Amino acid sequence: MIRKIALTLLVTAGMAIPAMAETLKVGVSAEPYPPFYTPDADGNWSGWEIDLMHEVCKRIDADCVVAPVAWEGIIPALNTGKIDMIMGSMAITAERAKQIAFSDKYYDSPTGILAAKSLDITPDAEGVKGLYIGTQSGSSQENFVNAHLADSASGVRVYQTLDEELQDLAAGRIDAVVGDTLAMQPFIESDEGKACCHYVGAVKGDPETLGRGVGVGVRQKDTELLARVNKAIADIRADGTYDTLSKRYFTIDIYGE
Incomplete structure (x- = not known):
């Protein structure tokens, strides 16, 4: 009887624990690319794109960590599962879209x-x-x-x-x-x-x-993740958060037309 009560308590306690947020590795180029992303001496990354990444991840209920990758190997790293997303100023081009899926654009620099x-x-x-x-x-x-x-x-x-x-x-x-x-x-x-x-x-x-702006790259099979990212980008644009983040780094509108 005592064992049954203990088991019931464990199950009940387990049901009360909220689901853990998924952890996603977000790829950027291993080389600094200020003002979009750059590491400090301790390897902590900051910049406009890092701020935007964390905002997107918050809205899709994910814990995201920056994963620096050599630029020429970043798409293979995504497709082999070493990273889960690319958010490193990657232009949306037809050639790249043959290999990965892109979100809606989140900026467009000339x-x-x-x-x-x-x-x-x-x-x-x-x-x-x-x-x-x-x-x-x-x-x-x-x-x-x-x-x-x-x-x-x-x-x-x-x-x-x-x-x-x-x-x-x-x-x-x-x-x-x-x-x-x-x-x-x-x-x-x-x-x-x-x-x-x-x-x-x-x-x-x-x-x-030159592409059609910069987007988040995900694996082509990750359609549910892509939909969540697109909604997050749209909401960030709509509620003014995008402008608030951008004004810390730029004096012009970087979203483009």
């Missing part, structure tokens, strides 16, 4: 050209004619450069990180960088950036290479 201060050029194929330009490996900007600028340029140098190409630009080893305008903004506004370079302007948009 691609622009940053050039040596001595160069008076335009942000197009004619403007980069005869120049050495840099771009980041595996990025939508690399796709754009290969499709629209490579034939005009004297050479294209591909870098693992945005920081590496910006440092080569500052050192005069390349003439211009084609990159995400918002990601380049901290460098553009820095003393080093002001001394060496100037922002030429945004390139003409091309959805085939």
